[in-house]
Amino acid sequence: MxxxxxxGPLLDVRAISLRFGKSDTNLLQGVRYSVDAGxxxxxxxxxxxxxxxxxxxxxxxxxxxxxxxDEADVQFRGVPLDLHDTKAMRRFRGSDIAMIFxxxxxxxxxxxxxxxxxxxxxxxxxxxxxxxxDARAIEMLRRVGxxxxxxxxxxxxxxxxGGMRQRVMIAMALANDPALLIADExxxxxxxxxxxxxxxxxxxxxxxxxxxxxxxxxxxGVVAEIADKVAVMYAGIIVEAGPAERIFNDPQHPxxxxxxxxxxxxxxxxxxxxxxxxxxxxxETMPKGCRFSTRCPFAQPICATPPSEQDFGQGxxxxxxxxxxxxxxxxxx
Amino acid sequence: xxxxxLDARDLTRDFxxxxxxxxxxxxxxxxxxxxxxxxxGxxxxxxxxxxxxxxxxxxxxMRLDRPTSGEMLFERQQIDQIExxxxxxxxxxxxxxxxxxxSSLNPRMSVGGLVGEPIETHMPELSAKERRAKVGTLxxxxxxxxxHADRYPHEFSGGQRQRIGIARALASGPKLIIGDEPVSALDxxxxxxxxxxxxxxRDELGLTLIIIAHDLAVIRHMSDRxxxxxxxxxxxxxxxxxxxxxPRHPYTMALLSAxxxxxxxxxxxxxxxxxxxxxxxxxxKGCNFNTRCPFAREACHIxxxxxxxxxxxxxxxxxxxxxEEIAQQASVTTNVASNPRSDGARDRFALYAxxxxxxxxxxxxxxxxxxxxxxxxxxxxxxxxxxxxx
Ligand SMILES: Nc1ncnc2c1ncn2[C@@H]1O[C@H](COP(=O)(O)OP(=O)(O)OP(=O)(O)O)[C@@H](O)[C@H]1O
Ligand SMILES: Nc1ncnc2c1ncn2[C@@H]1O[C@H](COP(=O)(O)OP(=O)(O)OP(=O)(O)O)[C@@H](O)[C@H]1O
Ligand code: SF4
Ligand SMILES: [Mg+2]
Ligand SMILES: [Mg+2]
Numbered sequence: 243m244x245x246x247x248x249x250g251p252l253l254d255v256r257a258i259s260l261r262f263g264k265s266d267t268n269l270l271q272g273v274r275y276s277v278d279a280g281x282x283x284x285x286x287x288x289x290x291x292x293x294x295x296x297x298x299x300x301x302x303x304x305x306x307x308x309x310x311x312d313e314a315d316v317q318f319r320g321v322p323l324d325l326h327d328t329k330a331m332r333r334f335r336g337s338d339i340a341m342i343f344x345x346x347x348x349x350x351x352x353x354x355x356x357x358x359x360x361x362x363x364x365x366x367x368x369x370x371x372x373x374x375x376d377a378r379a380i381e382m383l384r385r386v387g388x389x390x391x392x393x394x395x396x397x398x399x400x401x402x403x404g405g406m407r408q409r410v411m412i413a414m415a416l417a418n419d420p421a422l423l424i425a426d427e428x429x430x431x432x433x434x435x436x437x438x439x440x441x442x443x444x445x446x447x448x449x450x451x452x453x454x455x456x457x458x459x460x461x462x463g464v465v466a467e468i469a470d471k472v473a474v475m476y477a478g479i480i481v482e483a484g485p486a487e488r489i490f491n492d493p494q495h496p497x498x499x500x501x502x503x504x505x506x507x508x509x510x511x512x513x514x515x516x517x518x519x520x521x522x523x524x525x526e527t528m529p530k531g532c533r534f535s536t537r538c539p540f541a542q543p544i545c546a547t548p549p550s551e552q553d554f555g556q557g558x559x560x561x562x563x564x565x566x567x568x569x570x571x572x573x574x575x
Numbered sequence: 576x577x578x579x580x581l582d583a584r585d586l587t588r589d590f591x592x593x594x595x596x597x598x599x600x601x602x603x604x605x606x607x608x609x610x611x612x613x614x615x616g617x618x619x620x621x622x623x624x625x626x627x628x629x630x631x632x633x634x635x636x637m638r639l640d641r642p643t644s645g646e647m648l649f650e651r652q653q654i655d656q657i658e659x660x661x662x663x664x665x666x667x668x669x670x671x672x673x674x675x676x677x678s679s680l681n682p683r684m685s686v687g688g689l690v691g692e693p694i695e696t697h698m699p700e701l702s703a704k705e706r707r708a709k710v711g712t713l714x715x716x717x718x719x720x721x722x723h724a725d726r727y728p729h730e731f732s733g734g735q736r737q738r739i740g741i742a743r744a745l746a747s748g749p750k751l752i753i754g755d756e757p758v759s760a761l762d763x764x765x766x767x768x769x770x771x772x773x774x775x776x777r778d779e780l781g782l783t784l785i786i787i788a789h790d791l792a793v794i795r796h797m798s799d800r801x802x803x804x805x806x807x808x809x810x811x812x813x814x815x816x817x818x819x820x821x822p823r824h825p826y827t828m829a830l831l832s833a834x835x836x837x838x839x840x841x842x843x844x845x846x847x848x849x850x851x852x853x854x855x856x857x858x859x860k861g862c863n864f865n866t867r868c869p870f871a872r873e874a875c876h877i878x879x880x881x882x883x884x885x886x887x888x889x890x891x892x893x894x895x896x897x898x899e900e901i902a903q904q905a906s907v908t909t910n911v912a913s914n915p916r917s918d919g920a921r922d923r924f925a926l927y928a929x930x931x932x933x934x935x936x937x938x939x940x941x942x943x944x945x946x947x948x949x950x951x952x953x954x955x956x957x958x959x960x961x962x963x964x965x
Contacts, residue, residue, distance in 0.1 A: 289733030405625025463835030
């Protein structure tokens, strides 16, 4: 399952633009990112900005009637994916591309024992006996740190704690050694020691089988730990992307800076937290120019027009009229 | 402890699991003899391993679930067995904020209906008009607008929905709010808004808060006191500063050492927890942490340690036989910030902080600096743009 093309990215999202319902404003606009084999891309961004929608689109899981895909140039191992062709997409799902969904409760079937659900994911894509599939389920539950997996696999989702359900999802996604893992907030319900264990598990799979990973998370500590590359999303647009080191040590976009300023600190006195004031515009009230302009403390008249992309080298790119802010803006004395 | 608002004594909750036609179910002890005393006006954080019983404890404290054994007192009234009117009255004083702002709100009810519902239950004497006015006030209190009352949950972002949940919790005028991971689902900027909001409400209304959270930076920021749980029991409790600066239980030490630091290239000195993770259906004999504790000795396999004074004063307690010794020997590596940011980035952060605080006004640079000649090339952001990105 891991025959990799030697050159080029594993997943290359060159452009996705889509909208919902009758809206004529794109919810996702020109979303673009790529992941190589063995690499981790983290996507961060404000709640509701389209992180989940973009990964569901890649998985071909958006409700066909509700969504209009205006642009979808996506390649997996150099082969174009037709996001409209849900049948073809289904073949990839679960074996080549696996996804850990954001809401474990809605993606586990409450009526089936968790062990059966994992085993079924294994038999769906592999020619194995029931006993082999069960053994695989137990092994995976153990690897995600579920104690007494032989007993636990006989339980129903509601009998598990939130974090255990999340780990069952992870076990299910990893059971078939996928080439690409898309993990949507996989560790939010986990304490930090188990989180560290899960991150190690993902890292090991990347090293051993060259799995590429897209991780959506709002935990910037996790991002610093695991990301090779980071894409920062705001209101359906990737406003800044680049190598993790650049995003942490040399962020350019006002939203990225606002995001990083909002983190509670582990040292020093606990002061009132800095925030990104205001709330994200709705799709109906989306500004025509820079989508961040309604909340940006630096917005100027020119921000009513869409900013063009600035390239800072090594794939570090920023969508802001005034990057770098410290050189293009000045304080009014 | 004269002004405690909520007291729990020896709370235990058992579940029977895994039974079938041919097999007797096993007993799973989710909460095992937890005692707590929450002071009026304080914020108590509960932290612990996934599956250690935090939600079960919270649900019992809220009386959404009944303890198998043990006692609970709210303002010195026994509440563990109450029902009917007494329970309704208790709900008025104690409210819950759920983790998931998406599934905890009925999608078919308008925001006004959602926030008005508890008012109707607890203040039936109010007229519809008075109720509407109160809904408006509550929405304003949580940073929403009164006209949002006519909208439905799906029209709001995650952070706004969490605010709706908070407005709903505040509607009955509670004295105590329990939040089960109230900010876990939110991104950091929205999380910061909600944390500030909870802090303001606590200060304005004198609320008592019990917060379950996994994010230790959030806990450090929000709470006055911390209780650390492991496998159904409290293994350490104390003032937030004591816990973070002077952890006295090996599990707390491991937890603190595993916090991912949001700085690039930072290597951590994690205390690895090896060994089999015990099952609450078959907890280990002696100290229940002994299967994974790097310091475990023979005594740890025989007797279960009691929660006892940790020797650093003011209610700091730990359940470990060798806490004094371990505390001396294991210096927990405190993470000192190194701040590897570039000078330019430091300027930008300062500019941002000053701008949002209204300390400075900003305008486009009028005098070009020499840097600007070396500015990166601007290009049109055409979506079809080919280049290895990110
Ligand atoms: N089926 C749908 N029809 C209409 N709008 C939708 C649909 N699915 C999602 N949306 C909207 O798309 C936007 C992006 O949602 P998405 O779930 O991708 O956000 P997110 O970035 O994952 O946020 P979070 O961090 O809260 O998970 C939201 O405003 C949401 O309301
Ligand atoms: N209704 C139930 N039936 C059977 N077992 C249950 C039930 N509810 C909880 N448990 C078990 O009780 C234990 C504690 O669960 P609880 O949900 O309180 O954990 P938690 O500390 O909140 O974990 P998390 O951080 O993952 O949310 C777990 O082993 C769980 O499987
Ligand atoms: S383009 Fe303007 S509004 Fe947008 S982020 Fe940059 S300065 Fe702010
Ligand atoms: Mg999402
Ligand atoms: Mg829980």
